[in-house]
Amino acid sequence: MRKPWLFQTLTLTLARPFSSSAPSTNVAVKKVTKSNFESSLSDLRARIKECDFVAVDLEMTGVTSAPWRESFEFDRSDVRYLKVKDSVEKFAIVQVGVCPFRWDSAKGSFVSHPHNFYVFPRKELQSKDSAYEFLCQTTSMNFLARHQFDFNAWIHEGISYLSRAQEAEALQKLSSSYEDRLSNSNPEEWVEIPTGSTSDLLFTERMKIRFQEWRDGIIRHPNGVCPLEENPDSKKLQFQTIFFKMRPAVQLNGFNSHQLKLIKLVLRKHVKDLVYVRTDDENSSPQNIVVYADSEQDKFSLMKEVKDDHQKSSEAKIESSVGFRHVIDILSSEKKLIIGHNCLLDIAHICCKFVGPLPLSMGDFASFVHKVFPYIVDTKHLISASNAIQYLMKKSSKSLSSAFSLLCPKISSASQSSASNSYVKVEVETNETCETGLSCWNSGAKHEAGYDAFMTGCVFAQACSLLGIKFETNSPTIDFTRNEKLQHHINLLYPSWNSGTVINLSTGVEAPELGYKRKYPTIVFSNIVLVWGFLSKLAPKDLKDCISKVFGADSVTSVFFLDSTAALVQFSKEEFVNDFLILKDTLEKNDDAIAVLHPLAKLLEGGNTRAAGYETYKEICGASASKVLFADQAEAIGIRWKTKIDRVNEEAKDVDEYSDVKQRNERKTDKEKSNHQISYDDVLSSLRASKPLCGKHVKNT
Amino acid sequence: MxxxxxxxxxxxxxxxxxxxxxxxxxxxxxxxxxxxxxxxxxxxxxxxxxxxxxxxxxxxxxxxxxxxxxxxxxxxxxxxxxxxxxxxxxxxxxxxxxxxxxxxxxxxxxxxxxxxxxxxxxxxxxxxxxxxxxxxxxxxxxxxxxxxxxxSRVQESKAKERNPVPRMHPISSSFNPSVADSLFMGRIKSRIEHWRSACKNKDSVADGSLVKSLRKLILGDELYGSRPCMNIEVCSDRQVQLTLEIVNKIGDDLVPLVVPEKCGAPKAVRVVLTSSDEDKILLMSDIENVEDEQNLKVRGxxxxxxxxxxxxxxxxxxxxxxxxxxxxxxxxxxxxxxxxxxxxxxxxxxxxxxxxxxxxxxxxxxxxxxxxxxxxxxxxxxxxxxxxxxxxxxxxxxxxxxxxxxxxxxxxxxxxxxxxxxxxxxxxxxxxxxxxxxxxxxxxxHPTYTSFQESGDNENVILSMNKNRRKVSTDNIVFLWGFGDRISASELKSHLKGIHPVFSEDFDLRLVDKACSVIVFWSSGAAQALLKVMESGEMISIDLKLAGYEAYKKVCKSGLWEAGLANSLEAALAETELECDLSASSAKDSSDIYWNSELMIDLDNL
Missing domain, CATH: 3.30.420.10 (Ribonuclease H-like superfamily/Ribonuclease H)
Known part of the structure; x- marks a missing residue:
């Protein structure tokens, strides 16, 4: 075991939460890049094995690929998942903070090892089809820059990775190409030497003679002691016999690729017992060698040996490309308790980047995550779930830095009075004998993944103590995953900050969160209609007004603008959704005066207004394109229709309601009054009200 | 040397x-x-x-x-x-x-x-x-x-709409004021004159802070830099013109600035009082500088x-x-x-x-x-x-x-x-x-293009087949897929030769990506014949699928970039079928490309 360890007791000063500057702290965070990854990995492996829990945090190149992809209260659980999935698939990870915490009973304190990994999806394997591409959100890049993120370290020295799925695919491809080559290794192929230029012709002829001579020489001197014969015609073509896989061989140097191709063909056609081999050794540059094989069988076994070599070196290459994923593999295989703060997106990133593609539904996602990480605790949920902690937090923000400074003042501030026992002690262990010297230790700063992971772990330890889990000197190691007090907090995560729900990863059930304050009245998704493509000057109030004029004052429960081109309108009754869509469709079909003067004309102005039910919103969110404006996105995924009416519902309507629709279209002059029906009078009065639409000023005299 | x-x-x-x-x-x-x-x-x-x-x-x-x-x-x-x-x-x-x-x-x-x-x-x-x-x-x-x-230029105009700054406004002369206009002008005129004289008198009297705030409330008195100014609310471009006219008439020491609203429409006219002609020039150049600075900041x-x-x-x-x-x-x-x-x-x-x-x-x-x-x-x-x-x-x-x-x-x-x-x-x-x-x-x-995959393992020597450029109509180009993704171009070509008589003619075949190939026929009509065979439902082969150049264009136009070309072509074909129901006759235009040669676009020919 490496020693000595330097124990550093924390005396760090942290500025108040929300301070815009990035204060550097005294927490030593180990910076891990390509150069010190191997050594850090073996070190970390041991630390993770002995630890009680591991705190994890990520920094990404962005969060939302378009403004309307942000999380809204109007997002149904499946839509919300599609947004998370889109974010994870488009953006890259830049930093992974991993911080194992171990309870040292002798000292009565936690010992932590914060690591900060720079991760860059460098393309290590020469696979043809996968173009490595990721999105950067400008504001996120700026955010990272504001917190002194080192982009050079990320791109120049970031550690690359392959997910389990990518690795399996690469290996599968390798083995199938291996089989292919084995089966094709000796085909009676029709070989034709192209009759190109005269120089090519001369060259092939000369090569034929030279190789035949060389082969004859080998046969004449079977001991392999081929005397350097005098070569009268050219000294450049002097072949030096070497040995390759115990067989006499010639190394081909100084030929261009075209010449090599010709040589290969000449040998195949004319000198059957010579084999052209291209070695692909990892340590040296590839070499082209011509080897003598004394029989067909020998030739075959030679080819097999060469291919086995190639196979091995390719496998080694794939193995070394796994890179940062080794860390995740350790966390997963050790089944350690993973701690994150508001970590659903982080966990989704980890699973997608290092395990495999995300499944299509939230339920499948939950079980997918559960298989990789059986125990996860979200500190944001933990501190909200306990009244005691909430009391301490005094209703302040649940952000990580605010929780850290409130719950762990001993760690986050300088005072070190040992009098109070209520605070859990945390130490940071640093290893002085770091090979690359001082450069790999950074003092942690906020919004740096390693330090954020450290803070998350500290918040977790303190929160556990507040929940009544005792950490005392000489007390044995605590098994958090079996602890009763923690039981009903494990695997509960927030799907997003404003979902008002909690997802249980072990069951896949999403339940409403108690005490969540909604901004909007209860959302009924079947009552919602999606409208987009209207003019950007249309304000939410205008939209509500013009719909209310048609369907009645109380018909619209809420209006929510996704962006300046799209809105979700929730009606008070489900049937209004279809009524609205049919009305819109009819108005657009009869492009007459009434349509122009109709209250809805304001919404339909510009002629590009489209509408559909909530399912279309889900469909558009699920598409992979990401245009900045919602209307452009809908167009990009190929929506050409203007109104999508749910046909099943339409047919299911009884006759009475259908006639209502007709009335609304002014085909009947029935003056039946109802709060949402329109009579001729209503239309006329609404026409008066909407007169400014025609662009004429009416003077009231 | x-x-x-x-x-x-x-x-x-x-x-x-x-x-x-x-x-x-x-x-x-x-x-x-x-x-x-x-x-x-x-x-x-x-x-x-x-x-x-x-x-x-x-x-x-x-x-x-x-x-x-x-x-x-x-x-x-x-x-x-x-x-x-x-x-x-x-x-x-x-x-x-x-x-x-x-x-x-x-x-x-x-x-x-x-x-x-x-x-x-x-x-x-x-x-x-x-x-x-x-x-x-x-x-x-x-x-x-x-x-x-x-x-960008377009973004700049958007930014100005959303982030308006007061700027000078040209006065368009010659208009006949209506009765309402005259009333408006009269009202504005008396307001400005009142404020102007108040400002001029103010110089001699040192006001207390209470008086100052009162004046601000009553007169709409504010400061523009170090100079006094007042805002006049307007609700149309017409009113802006009227206000500018009046300000011009009242005195040379007043400089009007138009304050636009978020959507770009004018919201108010800000009238700034200058103390002298030199001061006015100074103000004008100040405003210009501010505008330039703002522009530089916006345009970058x-x-x-x-x-x-x-x-x-x-x-x-x-x-x-x-x-x-x-x-x-x-x-x-x-x-x-x-x-x-x-x-x-x-x-x-x-x-x-x-x-x-x-x-x-x-x-x-x-x-x-x-x-x-x-x-x-x-x-x-x-x-x-x-x-x-x-x-x-x-x-x-x-x-x-x-x-x-x-x-x-x-x-x-x-x-x-x-x-x-x-x-x-x-x-x-x-x-x-x-x-x-x-x-x-x-x-x-000259769009420079990358050549087709020159097979990585260099199995084939016969790569350059036509040294001289050859003009090919897009009508003679056909995309073919459905052969899996493990076949080489030459294998596919020899395979096709046995499949249908159309392929007995001379043609060229290249792989565009793993699972899709392009066929160039040298004689016109062969491609059409092939597509007709496919349309008629006669099977060339169970899996093979074909599409003409139009489908490829459609793929590029509708931005179906995500998948392999084979999938995108299928999607485009499916959509075309839908559209064909609506409009049976869509004009098909063909153009020429130079196969295996340079492409060029001459702007002057467009």
């Missing part, structure tokens, strides 16, 4: 290009303005965060089968998705063998300076591009922390593009179609849906663009060279064209940074070709017919 010059040039390259960041942008802008004015040509080049042109595996790169229109659509996707991190501009002039150049390399980052989600919400990066930039020692921190931001790097555009000088670039789709999308406006619209829009801003790549085709042997360094080294080996660089010493040069010297390569190449081809920049000697003018070469774009 040549070698030493080259070495000196190489050495020169490292320190010659002036690196411009946010911190030295304002001063560099003044310098480059002067250099642009003195120069005869302006070379430009840029560094992108990614590019579908060069992603070697995908059919999204520009292929030899692409018509100019399709090549444009492919460039458009790249320009829409990726970002520019560096933009090099080099104004230069050629005097015999001497080239006077002043290269600048601007580091760009699309920072949202105004908090309006512009210039770009997000952008894509290809790791291979970032990695190769890193290998060249690119400083990403400097770029992201300290890069210059910008707004685009000021340079505007300078280049305003100079109307010939712009020299390599691979123009590609570079100018980026320039158009980042600095002018979103890219239009078709090539002709793009060319028109571009020509309004840059009337003379010269693609060095096109100029190279004039020198026979250079046709083969695939990239800029290759062209240059070939030129150096084959021709003796001495070029002497003179780069005026530029202050505060950081020697360790040597980015953006691609623009010097373009400058060198152009200067050599200029001398080699004995070009003249003006049409001043019409009698000398062999001397061709620069204008003969401008605005012709």
């Amino acid at each position: 040549e070698a030493t010059i080259a070495a000196a040039q190489r050495q020169g390259y490292t320190s010659a290009v002036k690196q411009v960041m946010k911190t030295n942008f304002t001063s560099a802008l003044e310098e480059i303005k002067a250099h642009i004015n003195q120069s005869d040509f302006i070379a430009v080049s840029s560094q992108k965060t990614g590019d579908f042109f060069s992603s070697s595996s995908s059919w999204r790169r520009v292929l030899p089968i692409d018509t100019p229109e399709v090549a444009y659509l492919k460039s458009k996707v790249s320009a829409d998705n990726f970002q520019l991190f560096q933009f090099a501009v080099c104004p230069f002039s050629i005097q015999g063998s001497k080239v006077l150049a002043s290269p600048y390399n601007f580091h760009l980052f699309p920072r949202d300076e105004l908090g309006l989600g512009m210039p770009s919400y997000s952008f894509s990066c290809q790791t291979s591009f970032l990695t190769s930039m890193a290998q060249e020692g690119f400083d990403f921190n400097a770029c992201i922390y300290d890069g210059i931001s910008y707004l 790097f685009r000021e340079v593009i505007d300078l280049v555009s305003r100079s109307q000088k010939p712009i020299i670039a390599y691979n123009c179609l590609h570079d100018f789709t980026f320039i158009h999308s980042k600095f002018l406006a979103p890219l239009p849906p078709s090539l002709s619209e793009f060319m028109c829009s571009l020509r309004l801003v840059f009337p003379n663009i010269l693609d060095v790549n096109h100029l190279c085709k004039e020198v026979g042997p250079l046709r083969k060279a695939k990239n800029l360094p290759a062209t240059l080294s070939y030129l150096k080996r084959q021709f003796f064209v001495p070029i002497e660089f003179e780069i005026p010493h530029q202050a505060d040069v950081k020697t360790e940074k040597d980015h953006g010297h691609n623009v010097l390569r373009i400058t060198t190449l152009f200067s050599k070709l200029y001398n080699l081809l004995k070009l003249s920049s003006e049409r001043q000697e019409p009698y000398e017919e062999q001397h061709r003018s620069i204008e003969d070469y401008t605005n012709i774009f």
